[in-house]
Amino acid sequence: MEQLKLPPIDYGALLPMLILFGAACLGVLVEVVVPRRARNAVQLSLALLSVVASLVAVVLERGTRTITIGGAVAVDGPTLFLQGSILVLGGVSLMLIGERSIERGGVFVSQAAVTAGSQKDAQQAGGQPGATEVYPLSVFALGGMLLFVAANDLLTMFVALEVFSLPLYLLCALARRRRLLSQEAALKYFLLGSYASAFFLFGVAFIYGFAGGIQLSVVHEAVANPQRSQVLLYVGLGMVAIGLLFKAALAPFHVWTPDVYQGAPTPVTAFMAACTKVAAFGALLRVLYVAFEGVRWDFQPVLGGIAVLTMFVGAVLAVTQTDLKRLLAYSSIANAGYLMVGVLALNDEGLSSTMFYLVAYGFSVLAAFAIISLVRDPDGEATHLSKWAGIGRKSPLLAGIFTFILLAFAGIPLTSGFTSKFAVFGAAVEGGQTWLVIFGVITSMLLAFPYLRVVVLMWLSEPGESTPAVSIPGFLTSAVLGLGVLVTVALGVVPAPLIDLTREAAQFVR
Amino acid sequence: MTVADVLLLALGAVAVGAGVLVVTSAHLVRSGLYLVVSLGAMAGLYLVLGAELVAWVQILVYVGAVVVLLLFAVMLTRAPIGPSTDLDRPALPAVLIGGGAGLGLAALFADAFRWTFYAMPEPGTAERVGEQIFGGWVLPFEVLSILLLSALVGAIVLSRPDIGARAAATATEHERGA
Numbered sequence: 018m019e020q021l022k023l024p025p026i027d028y029g030a031l032l033p034m035l036i037l038f039g040a041a042c043l044g045v046l047v048e049v050v051v052p053r054r055a056r057n058a059v060q061l062s063l064a065l066l067s068v069v070a071s072l073v074a075v076v077l078e079r080g081t082r083t084i085t086i087g088g089a090v091a092v093d094g095p096t097l098f099l100q101g102s103i104l105v106l107g108g109v110s111l112m113l114i115g116e117r118s119i120e121r122g123g124v125f126v127s128q129a130a131v132t133a134g135s136q137k138d139a140q141q142a143g144g145q146p147g148a149t150e151v152y153p154l155s156v157f158a159l160g161g162m163l164l165f166v167a168a169n170d171l172l173t174m175f176v177a178l179e180v181f182s183l184p185l186y187l188l189c190a191l192a193r194r195r196r197l198l199s200q201e202a203a204l205k206y207f208l209l210g211s212y213a214s215a216f217f218l219f220g221v222a223f224i225y226g227f228a229g230g231i232q233l234s235v236v237h238e239a240v241a242n243p244q245r246s247q248v249l250l251y252v253g254l255g256m257v258a259i260g261l262l263f264k265a266a267l268a269p270f271h272v273w274t275p276d277v278y279q280g281a282p283t284p285v286t287a288f289m290a291a292c293t294k295v296a297a298f299g300a301l302l303r304v305l306y307v308a309f310e311g312v313r314w315d316f317q318p319v320l321g322g323i324a325v326l327t328m329f330v331g332a333v334l335a336v337t338q339t340d341l342k343r344l345l346a347y348s349s350i351a352n353a354g355y356l357m358v359g360v361l362a363l364n365d366e367g368l369s370s371t372m373f374y375l376v377a378y379g380f381s382v383l384a385a386f387a388i389i390s391l392v393r394d395p396d397g398e399a400t401h402l403s404k405w406a407g408i409g410r411k412s413p414l415l416a417g418i419f420t421f422i423l424l425a426f427a428g429i430p431l432t433s434g435f436t437s438k439f440a441v442f443g444a445a446v447e448g449g450q451t452w453l454v455i456f457g458v459i460t461s462m463l464l465a466f467p468y469l470r471v472v473v474l475m476w477l478s479e480p481g482e483s484t485p486a487v488s489i490p491g492f493l494t495s496a497v498l499g500l501g502v503l504v505t506v507a508l509g510v511v512p513a514p515l516i517d518l519t520r521e522a523a524q525f526v527r
Numbered sequence: 528m529t530v531a532d533v534l535l536l537a538l539g540a541v542a543v544g545a546g547v548l549v550v551t552s553a554h555l556v557r558s559g560l561y562l563v564v565s566l567g568a569m570a571g572l573y574l575v576l577g578a579e580l581v582a583w584v585q586i587l588v589y590v591g592a593v594v595v596l597l598l599f600a601v602m603l604t605r606a607p608i609g610p611s612t613d614l615d616r617p618a619l620p621a622v623l624i625g626g627g628a629g630l631g632l633a634a635l636f637a638d639a640f641r642w643t644f645y646a647m648p649e650p651g652t653a654e655r656v657g658e659q660i661f662g663g664w665v666l667p668f669e670v671l672s673i674l675l676l677s678a679l680v681g682a683i684v685l686s687r688p689d690i691g692a693r694a695a696a697t698a699t700e701h702e703r704g705a
Contacts, residue, residue, distance in 0.1 A: 022663070226639075246639035
């Protein structure tokens, strides 16, 4: 009989994930033990504390370059950098999620699946204190994301994908206002997400058939000396890529994004826009750079086409939007296209500039959604564009901040939007992908139009009767806004420290 | 051609044929029964390939549990005995997508493996699987059992909101009585 053997485990390298998963389990217990009144404070501090502790663990492990736990997890420069950025962005999103002063009971309801419009639903949306389960759920999602960017075999990657997706599906359904839209968003995300997961899994099976193993290093060797038909490889790569491109919201797998971003509670939308993007691109980078480097010339044109399509779809459809959350969703799709340009540079410069872009974009988008959560009328958030007319006259400070963030999205110099776009485009030119850069610049100009339209609307229109009031931001939201703006400026003016950090980190282990 | 080849081809044809009948039959119940045939033929394929345990699991779980569940669902809801024409959708897109995916995958596999022959692995008997599970993998197995058990208990607690409510109600009654 075979003896029970454990693979050698480097607990230090796994510590960031272990802390988060442990804290999430603890959070579930807190729901049972702590009285309802104290629960929100306890949960919020537990979640933030675990994120900080996990971040400290990442910083302490910054020199680690290892593959541990039987080849399932690789801890290297990109892993640690991406884990660090997910944790920082996740901590900031948790502050948004924890904001309770803007709306009575918070922006979350406690039961996701109550029939929308029923009496019970009206009751829970009316003023009942919201669910505090959102904190353990977010922490679970964060833990899954950390594992996703560290996964060194395709099955671990799949497990991590599910671990961070399932809490997100549920979180999407918890919006206090516009319940039906929120439930629709969650269901759509869940069904399409399962479909994409199935594609991913089928692709893994094909790759296993091709390589005889699922570890990325095994796949890499098999790609270098193929023993089986290459057809299996291409189909497998295509299907795995579909699963990952879905999570990263690239066209033509982007269809869920506007609906989900619109329906989900705004803090969750911010969380998805910032952190899920980092996780999805982290995994995509690892799969493409580590496992399939040998067929880079084959997938580059295909993914390049997808990047161009994504940029155009995002930019053109953003012009036609009348809802601010949908507009930002399409802008996030276009940004995924720009990130893909960086990924497809397929050199160290591309890797480091993509990681830089992810951080820069994450902070700006968090600030943008924080502002959206503040502009409210009696029906909840006023996300329709017409409601934002003339808001600059009523609350110049907030409109000023939003203008600045939008200009950063548009890529005005001295903002992080400019430096990050410059970095990915520069890397792509260096990698010989000038055609992608040409399309990138064209679509950036296109995309500037919807942003400027919002700016003009805010400052040059007369405020009408229906112009909503702007809530006074609580401490947490103010902190998020301050951080977002600060980082957007800092990365625009002095990007060098972060760029150096990404360059040091830009080396995968195999 | 060996006996195994003939059996594989025959069982494969039965599985595909029954699969086609599942989607073309207008009788809901008959569809379910054709599904039994299709899944049973798959179990036969596994047997021929020497995967004994997988074959029995296929019969137990799919033929036994899933299809019976399906038939029960039909029985408990509307129980249409005759053909249910109202359930049909336009056939052409379905044929295109289903047939395209099926043929595409078949062509893909045929092209990928051509005439490559692989030696048959050692038969996957229940004994071998048992040795693996309770030998090398006993710890994950036990952890998973506990996890599933707690999920089961949790699901029962969540789906019965009356458990907590009754306790609260009796408590108030007690107070009234006192």
